[in-house]
Amino acid sequence: MQKYSVNQHLIETILSWVKSNEIAIPEIQRPFVWDATKVRDLMDSLYQGYPVGYIIAWKNPNIKLKDGSLSEGKKVLIDGQQRITALTAAILGQYVVNKTYERVKIKIAFHPVEEKFEVQNPAILKDKTWLPDIAEAINGDLFEIVDQYFELNPKVDKKTVREAFTKLLNIPKKQIGLIELAPDLDIETVTEIFIRINSKGVVLSQADFAMSKIAADTEYGGNNLRKAIDYFCHLAVAPEFYKHIVDNDKEFASTDYFQKMAWLKKENEDLYDPEYTDLIRVAFTSQFNRGKLSDLVSLLSGRNFETRAFESEIAELSFEKLRKGVHSFMNETNFKRFLMIIKSAGFISPKLIRSQNVINFAYIVYLKLKEIGVNSLEIESYVRRWFVFSILTGRYSGSPESRFDFDVKQISNKPFSEFLKEREDAELSEAFWSASLPQSLDTSVASSPYFLVYLASLVKAGDKGFLSSDMTVSDLVSLRGDIHHLFPKDYLKKHGLDRGKYNQVANYVYMQSEINIKVGNKPPRDYFDILLNQIAEGSLAVSGIDTVDELNGNLAMNCVPVEIMNMEIKDYPDFLHLRRRLISQKIKDYYFKL
Incomplete structure (x- = not known):
């Protein structure tokens, strides 16, 4: 053909x-x-x-x-x-x-x-x-x-x-x-x-087709719906754009859509700045209980999947459902409460979130559970847990549309608690926590999703930065603090270790820069000697920690094995092994308290 x-x-x-x-x-x-x-x-x-x-x-x-x-x-x-x-x-x-x-x-x-x-x-x-x-x-x-x-x-x-x-x-x-x-x-x-x-090999996504379909519609208000999606995403990033709409698109500024997004003009939160692809995916999946955007294009065209004919009633109903989903996405209460839930899991900064698909589906879970009347406290726990579960298992890293389609159908057909337990039993066994997760932490990529979950666990627990007496990890993340090395980088390089070895995430901690400067390029055994002398003499040579108990507590909350105080270069592999296991246990404890 x-x-x-x-x-x-x-x-x-x-x-x-x-x-x-x-x-x-x-x-x-x-x-x-x-x-x-x-x-x-x-x-x-x-x-x-x-x-x-x-x-x-x-x-x-x-x-x-x-x-x-x-x-x-x-x-x-x-x-x-x-x-x-x-x-x-x-x-x-x-x-x-x-x-x-x-x-x-x-x-x-x-x-x-x-x-x-x-x-x-x-x-x-x-x-x-x-x-x-x-x-x-x-x-x-x-x-x-x-x-x-x-x-x-x-x-x-x-x-x-x-x-x-x-x-x-x-x-x-x-x-x-x-x-x-x-x-x-x-x-x-x-x-x-x-x-x-296309000679440039440009990727044209199914969301692009969907948006073209919406915008080209004149029968069911598609053009204004398309504007609502686009303007919301633009306002989420640039609140000052509000005045541009008022000045340059007076017709849209008089619509109900614009009134529902007006709250963004004073909003500077950047934890979740959706693009139009994200908004349409969440609105569609939450309303249609489908995950494939190709289905949305067909439905907006009026496709009857049984007869394969195209009918105006189906197109009209599909536009109405999508409009409802867009309204729910843009709703100030929904959007802000969802972000509060994500933050309550310790994800207080966009640099801790590396997957739009994960946060998109978490929002779908929130909207679906709210729609069916689940208790608000249960919604908070379920959304937190599913969000972190999705990160730990890489659930939406491959074939996300198929996963979205499967998951939303499961949520629609059974209690969420039952679905969540099925997935946890299947994918978060004891072997995951004791073997698979520690192995996944054997990486030099600081943006590793497992390491980011670990940082979120520190934030949620209110833990302090490494060797800090007052400054929390939350403060350091929010104030753009730096990640430093427990075994100093220069020390490891001097002993012939390459980048992939000295930049292991198990060697990373959030540490105040002034403390890091005092640690310098000394091996752990040497800088801990200075610290223990500081405690014994009552001076503040390295940090504000002034008791052995406070020091041990700080090591424990940062998943740093106490053995580090006597370690030098030959002990580095053992140190990495010990710390990966401690981080994994911390993440496990954190996850089951969400």
């Missing part, structure tokens, strides 16, 4: 489709990121007769309406938006939405004598030899514009100028290639075609 057709179309034909919404360019599917000079270069290429590549569209399937008639599907642009937007800006004179989501005009000037293009600027506006805006010429009265140009520039060669103006006005008559993908293709096939055709 032919999966797509390839045809050449006049640019003016493509632009007429854009104006009539026959081809849908989502207004903010992606802001216009081209520099104005690229728009200029595109115009020059067309003027010179150079090829400008292909655009790719996927025709929506025809949808069966309630009265039995068929609604003709639109073409959804999935690649080439920047070129098409550039054409509408330069040729039609339309506004574009720029990187900061402001509506601006890009005006391209033309010099008919030198036959060159330039971005309009104040100098050009003062120079009579330039046509300041080609859109005015292409869409205006040619004879009047040419006559006016000759009046301002009586000495120019009129034949040369007329020929240049004719070539300029012929730009819309130039052709551009359109690859139109068949409407009955599934997303996986469309994605594969896109990657093979």
Whole structure:
């Protein structure tokens, strides 16, 4: 079966489709990121007769309406938006939405004598030899514009100028290639075609298809829904963007969506800054009890999975469910309470969270449990536990969509406590804590998920930094404290150990920099001698710790074996082995108290 057709179309034909919404360019599917000079270069290429590549569209399937008639599907642009937007800006004179989501005009000037293009600027506006805006010429009265140009520039060669103006006005008559993908293709096939055709090998995610589908909808409020998703994610990162929306999108600012996200204008929390992919995934999975975004695209198209037909009732219901999921995601109470739960597990900083999939599904768990009326205290415990369980087991590190799909169906079909216990019994056996986890801690990667869980356990317990009498690990994480080496790096390097050995996570602790400086590059046996002398003499040579009991307590909370006080280079392998086991036990105790 032919999966797509390839045809050449006049640019003016493509632009007429854009104006009539026959081809849908989502207004903010992606802001216009081209520099104005690229728009200029595109115009020059067309003027010179150079090829400008292909655009790719996927025709929506025809949808069966309630009265039995068929609604003709639109073409959804999935690649080439920047070129098409550039054409509408330069040729039609339309506004574009720029990187900061402001509506601006890009005006391209033309010099008919030198036959060159330039971005309009104040100098050009003062120079009579330039046509300041080609859109005015292409869409205006040619004879009047040419006559006016000759009046301002009586000495120019009129034949040369007329020929240049004719070539300029012929730009819309130039052709551009359109690859139109068949409407009955599934997303996986469309994605594969896109990657093979696109010379840059750009990955087009299923979330991109979903967002294009949402934005192209005019029947069920898809355009505003798409804006809500995009604006929420932008506001979460940049609260000051609130004023941009008020000033530049007054229509959206009057919607219920905007009122529900207004709380973000004063919010500076950065623990969870979702991208549109995250928001749509959480909203979809929590509402539809499905994990594959390809299903969302099909449902928004009105697909009946049994008959394989496309029905308007299914599309309408799907948009309504997705809208409900987006509202739940954006709800201030939901969002803030969820983040408080994550923080209560010790994950107080985004640098302790390395997986968006893990935090996304934790939010899905929260929303699902709240929806079915689970006790609030139980929700907190379940969300904390599932969040950490997912990190420790790498649950969403491979084939996350399949995992999402499986897990949300389990949550929907049985009590969460039962599902959680099944997974813990299967994946967190005693062998995991005593063998698998210590082995996983044999790494030099400081962003190791296991090490980050360990740091979260220190934060939750209110533990102090290594050799600190007052400063907690929470303080050090929040204030961007540094990770240092128990066996100093320089000391290990001097004895011939390479980076992979001296940077073992089992050799890491959060330590105040001033304490680390005093430790220097001495072996543990030497700097602990200084510390014990400090305690005996009542001085503060290394830290504020002034009793042996306080020292032992500090070692215990930091999972540092007491044997370290007599260790030197030959003991380093044994030290790593001992500390990995202590860290693993700490994580186990922490996990079962969540």
